[in-house]
Amino acid sequence: xxxxxxxxxxxxGAGHLFALTRNFEAVAMRDGLFADSHDDAAxxxxxxxxxxxxxxxxxxxxKATSAMPRDILEQDIxxxxxxxxxxxxxxxxxxxxxxxxxxxxNAWRDTDLTNVKVKLDAGHFLNWMDEQDAWYAHxxxxxxxxxxxxxxxxxxxxxxxxxxxxxxxRFAAAIAQVGLTLRVPPALPHPGLVKQDREKTIALKVKNxxxxxxxxxxRGIEKRAFGYPL
Numbered sequence: 134x135x136x137x138x139x140x141x142x143x144x145x146g147a148g149h150l151f152a153l154t155r156n157f158e159a160v161a162m163r164d165g166l167f168a169d170s171h172d173d174a175a176x177x178x179x180x181x182x183x184x185x186x187x188x189x190x191x192x193x194x195x196k197a198t199s200a201m202p203r204d205i206l207e208q209d210i211x212x213x214x215x216x217x218x219x220x221x222x223x224x225x226x227x228x229x230x231x232x233x234x235x236x237x238x239n240a241w242r243d244t245d246l247t248n249v250k251v252k253l254d255a256g257h258f259l260n261w262m263d264e265q266d267a268w269y270a271h272x273x274x275x276x277x278x279x280x281x282x283x284x285x286x287x288x289x290x291x292x293x294x295x296x297x298x299x300x301x302x303r304f305a306a307a308i309a310q311v312g313l314t315l316r317v318p319p320a321l322p323h324p325g326l327v328k329q330d331r332e333k334t335i336a337l338k339v340k341n342x343x344x345x346x347x348x349x350x351x352r353g354i355e356k357r358a359f360g361y362p363l
Contacts, residue, residue, distance in 0.1 A: 134182050136193040137308055138210055140272050141221040142265055143198055144231035146288035148242070148326055150221060150304060153297055154194055155323040157315055161185030162194045171201050174209040192313065199268040207275070217311035218276060220269065223288035225262050226358045229253075230338050231330065246329045252340045255348025262358070269362040284310040285363050297321050 141147040151164040163181050167174065178195070185193050197206050211218060223231075233251040235241055276283050284307040286292065291303045298317055305315040336342040349355040 134186055134193055135191060135215050135217075135313055136178075136182075136195065136213065137217045137219055137311070137313070138206075139194065139196045139221050140206075140218055140269070141196060141198055142223075142228060142268070143200070144228050144235065145221050145223040146292045147196060147221040149328075150286070150292055150300065150325075151194065151196065152323065152325040153300055153321075154304065156297070156301060156318055156321045157192075158318065159191045159315065160194050161188065161190035161192065164196055166195060167197070167201060171205050174205050175213075178210065178213070192315070199265060203271065206272075211272075211275070217308070217313065218272070218281065218283075219307050219311065220273070220283065220285045220363055221288070221292075222269065222285060222361050222363050224359055224361060225265065226258075226335060227288075228265075229258055229261060230335060234330065234338070240329070242326060242329070244329060245331075247331045249330075250338060250340045253345045255345055255352060255354075258345075258349075258358070259352055259354055262354070262362075266362045273363060282310045284308070287361060297325060300325075 139147055139151070148164060151162050154160045154162050161181065161184070166177055166181060178193075182193055195210065197210060210216060230251065230253070233253060234246045234249045238244065238246070238249070240246060273283055286303065286307055292300050295303075298321060301317045301321070305317060308315060330338070332338055336346070339345055346355070349358050
């Protein structure tokens, strides 16, 4: 069976994309396959692959975040026959703020976080950003060394606020780069996820934005903070 692993991180919008892919009749989406543990990854994949084939599906879609050990992702997932990879990324500062809002409340879906404001530390953010950048850079290099395509979907460009049909078309274009074909159906009964944070201005989400922003400037990372890991 053909398979695609979405290489991403938490709070990148990949969950919304996954929910929308339920509209593809051919896709077996397993967003939370490794949510509780990464143990026995290969066995889990074989099981869901058999279930998908029995249901008449032809494409298995998995997600690997930076919480997954690199050896498991390489040995048990990316080295599988017929496995491809697509990246989903989001601006670093927006990802970090979204994570800072959701984590203390353990509110990853279906909770309105618009009025939640967080206090941030620039040094901690830099360490987190270094880790995330290293995660994405490692897998981009891994794929490039094997002459594999490296499609990248950016949340702000390809997912956020767009009509569902447009998001699915852009996803289909991304996996076309790895040699797979999906047709967007005329009807889209599955709506995706509800956005948890309606506040658009990043500074209004952070209690200590002036101090935090000053810390970014002092470390020379303000441009990097508003950019992408890839």
